[in-house]
Amino acid sequence: MAVLVLGGAGYIGSHTVDRLVQKGEDVVVVDSLVTGHRAAVNEQAKFYQGDLSDQDFMRKVFKENPAIKAVIHFAAFSLVAESMTDPLKYFDNNTAGMIKLLEVMNEVGVKKIVFSSTAATYGIPKTMPIKESDPQKPINPYGESKLMMEKIMRWSDEAYGIKFVALRYFNVAGAKEDGSIGEDHHPETHLLPIVLQVAMGKRDKLMIFGDDYDTPDGTNVRDYVHPTDLADAHILAVKYLLDNNNSNAFNLGSSTGFSNKQILEAARDVTEKEIPAEKAPRRGGDPDTLVAASDKAREVLGWKPQFDDIHKIIATAWKWHSTHPQGYADQD
Ligand SMILES: NC(=O)c1ccc[n+]([C@@H]2O[C@H](COP(=O)([O-])OP(=O)(O)OC[C@H]3O[C@@H](n4cnc5c(N)ncnc54)[C@H](O)[C@@H]3O)[C@@H](O)[C@H]2O)c1
Numbered sequence: 001m002a003v004l005v006l007g008g009a010g011y012i013g014s015h016t017v018d019r020l021v022q023k024g025e026d027v028v029v030v031d032s033l034v035t036g037h038r039a040a041v042n043e044q045a046k047f048y049q050g051d052l053s054d055q056d057f058m059r060k061v062f063k064e065n066p067a068i069k070a071v072i073h074f075a076a077f078s079l080v081a082e083s084m085t086d087p088l089k090y091f092d093n094n095t096a097g098m099i100k101l102l103e104v105m106n107e108v109g110v111k112k113i114v115f116s117s118t119a120a121t122y123g124i125p126k127t128m129p130i131k132e133s134d135p136q137k138p139i140n141p142y143g144e145s146k147l148m149m150e151k152i153m154r155w156s157d158e159a160y161g162i163k164f165v166a167l168r169y170f171n172v173a174g175a176k177e178d179g180s181i182g183e184d185h186h187p188e189t190h191l192l193p194i195v196l197q198v199a200m201g202k203r204d205k206l207m208i209f210g211d212d213y214d215t216p217d218g219t220n221v222r223d224y225v226h227p228t229d230l231a232d233a234h235i236l237a238v239k240y241l242l243d244n245n246n247s248n249a250f251n252l253g254s255s256t257g258f259s260n261k262q263i264l265e266a267a268r269d270v271t272e273k274e275i276p277a278e279k280a281p282r283r284g285g286d287p288d289t290l291v292a293a294s295d296k297a298r299e300v301l302g303w304k305p306q307f308d309d310i311h312k313i314i315a316t317a318w319k320w321h322s323t324h325p326q327g328y329a330d331q332d
């Protein structure tokens with residue numbers, strides 16, 4: 001059997017493809033390369049460049065690869081701030097794209113899908129850590145687009161029997177331990193890669209967006225999870241579906257929160273660089289704190305994350321960034 005990975009040339013997708021190949025699975029990748037990199041895809045995976053909303057193209061992929069039994073879907077836009085100023089871009093690629101994909105999956109009879117949801121579907125949680133059963137009330141269009149995807153899946157399960165696992169990741173950070181693949185977004189907007197670009201001298205300073213949040217040091221608190229641990233969770237979720245279990249949703253995080261200032265301090269320790277920083281106004285759409293309760297994934301899927309130390313996570317990211325100062329630019 002084979003697994004189809006949509007968005008397999010992206011940051012988290014490339015780590016999952018790599019892990020699947022290491023485990024001896026047959027992997028087919030579809031990616032439009034709108035934000036991803038061809039060089040990030042393990043060479044043993046079969047690669048198609050194209051958009052998942054192009055139904056003729058997707059029919060061809062399924063036809064040429066009849067061994068595909070499950071889909072892992074990472075292919076989406078995911079920047080909270082951009083979604084605030086261009087929401088339709090998010091509803092189009094993420095939500096409408098999902099409808100086009102499910103139509104083809106139903107047609108060709110592939111009825112198992114694991115998909116990237118997000119902590120951003122919870123909005124401003126009333127209690128911490130966040131449980132899967134807590135209310136989902138997004139405060140940005142990105143989170144809304146992903147919640148809509150979850151709802152579309154629920155009804156598609158009921159009507160067409162398409163079984164899904166929604167994996168709600170918290171903040172993803174780090175790179176493969178050997179430093180061969182990592183995070184390379186253009187423009188880069190995520191906290192840790194920006195902090196490390198300052199450490200490398202590629203930027204002058206970090207701007208800390210908001211220091212008057214309702215948190216111990218006034219900066220936002222986030223829960224960081226490593227892409228290799230996420231890859232393992234996806235592989236376990238595929239197995240869960242292939243074992244004919246019901247549709248489900250799981251949080252994926254470490255259950256520990258770090259403030260933006262704590263991330264900066266930890267990065268200073270790991271890199272032994274000064275990393276200048278200064279405060280800046282709040283960015284739109286940021287909740288104070290997002291920390292996961294992820295016992296459910298451990299109990300039901302048997303997920304055992306390996307990276308439970310923020311210094312270790314930052315060290316893997318530092319290895320990638322310091323050995324690839326131009327990201328994949330030299331390889332693409
Ligand atoms: N990075 C995070 O912290 C984080 C946290 C929670 C959830 N997520 C979700 O995880 C997924 C992957 O995130 P990432 O950080 O790896 O992003 P990424 O941009 O690195 O990867 C997304 C990949 O999908 C491809 N893609 C996008 N739209 C496509 C389309 N219509 N057809 C085909 N390919 C398309 C891109 O080219 C890219 O390779 C996203 O769905 C995102 O919403 C990410």
Ligand SMILES: O=c1ccn([C@@H]2O[C@H](COP(=O)(O)OP(=O)(O)O[C@H]3O[C@H](CO)[C@@H](O)[C@H](O)[C@H]3O)[C@@H](O)[C@H]2O)c(=O)[nH]1
Nearest residue numbers: 078080118119120170171189190191194207208209220283
């Ligand atoms: O230059 C920067 C960049 C970020 N931040 C702050 O750092 C924190 C983390 O921001 P970022 O790394 O951009 O991640 P999030 O906006 O929290 O979103 C990530 O994590 C979410 C889950 O929590 C996912 O849904 C999103 O896809 C993913 O981009 C936030 O408080 C930002 O305001 C700064 O202060 N300065």
